[in-house]
Amino acid sequence: METFESLVRAEFAPKNTYLNTASTGLLPARTVAALGRAALLRAEGRPLDPLFDDVEAARAAFARLAGVSAERVAAGTSVAAHTGVVAASLAPGAEVLTAEDDFTSVLNPFHVRGDLKVRAVPLERLAESVRPGTALVAVSAAQSADGRIADLPALREAAREHGARTYVDFSQAAGWLPMEANAYDFTVCTTFKWLLGPHGAAFLVVPEDFGGLTPVLAGWVAGENPWDSCYGxxxxxARSARRFDLTPALFTYAGLRHSLALIEELGVAAVHAHDLALADRFRAGLAALGHQPVPAPGSAIVSVPGLGVRQPELGAAGIQVSDRAGNLRVAFHLYNTAADVDRVLDALSS
Structure with a gap:
């Protein structure tokens, strides 16, 4: 029987100390092989029908991770596009409550409407800031800049109390943090980070009644019978959330289905335990060096104020991390080890 470690070793062989999953996840070997097979179909002039099957397999796998039926999952290409569909559904003058400095793709489509009241508050005050008249609360489950985790249960209760809807972006959480899409009105997630897929795929989960959304970006793939919907x-x-689909990046989904299969095989609970153990080891090491990271208990992302300037030298030493808002952002995922933690700590101590 394969263990967590043996599965990971079979799929990943990074040539450096890669601690930058919050920017881009590494591709598993099975995904790389699938991308090659997909490219050959087109290079050799063979039918691309199997690639559309990959879209449906990826949709079903994501639905299982999200805890919903596949009929509630729309397949697209970016979080911003899905946010745009949600933004388009709001009445003029509606209030949208957001967290300060959240990721742009979660925020900007609401701002460019020009006729919405977008209100931003500190993440820690989000739930208490929901008020009568708030139409929608939009937030990332884990903040991109520093890994802070939103208090989603408190937010859900506050939204219910005031009749507001919720829109939660799991892009920095799905894959290592358990995801309960049923608990919110709309959820969204890109898949090239913690879900280890290629760039170019994102999923939107909608209520069974579609939550009042209009498929303003619908093309032929959004038809109940797509191949009969190519003209006019x-x-x-589609009678399902597929009515919100965007024309898929077929090669991306050909690889993504295999990345999602790996996450399912490993289990989110096991990935969660692995990632957090490494993040906590790093936090303890930082404390010993006299550094205080941004408080983000329970997060696989660790952000250290003032150390962002060290990113270039760490990169030159083969340690891949990010500089975000002046912070050194380090992200731990399933292919990382305790040796990776110790290497970056040693580099920071010098």
Missing amino acids: PVTEL
Whole structure:
């Protein structure tokens, strides 16, 4: 029986100390092989039908990770596009509550509407800031800049109390943090970070009744019978969340289905325990060096104020991390080890 460690060793062989999953996850070997097979189909002029099957397999796998039926999952290309669909559904003058300095893709589509009241508050005050008249609360489950985790249960209760809807971005959480999409009105997630997929895929989870969304970006793939919807207006939209699909990046989904399969094989609970053990080891090491990271208990992302300037020298030493808002951001995932933690601590101590 394969263990967590043996599965990971079979899939990953980084040539450096890679601690930058919050920017981009590494591709598993099985995903790289699938991308090659997909490219050959097109290079050799063979039918691309199997690649559309990959889209559906990836949709189903993500639905299982999210804890919902596949009929509630729309497949697209970016968080910003999905946010745009949610933003388009709001009435003029509606209030959207957001967290200060959240990731742009979660925020900007609401701002560019020009006729919405977008209010930003500190992440820690988000739940208490929901008020009568708040139409929607939009937030990342884990903050990109520093890994802070939103108090989603408190937010859910506050939204229910005041009749507000919730839109939660799991891009920095899905894959290592358990995801309960059923608990929120809308959830969204890109897949090239902790879910280890290629760039170019993102999923939107909607309620069974679609939550009042209009498929403003619908093309032929959003038809109930896509191949009968190629010319003229779509006469019948899909009866499922597929009505919100965007034309898929087929090669991306060909690889993504295998990345998601690996996450399922390992289990999010096991990945969560692995990632947090490394993050906590790093936090303890930082304390010993006299550094205080941004408080983000329970997060796989550790952000250290004032050390962002060290990113270039760490990169030159083969340690891949990020400089975000002046902070040194270090992200731990399933292919990292205690040796990786110790290496970056040794580099910071010099």
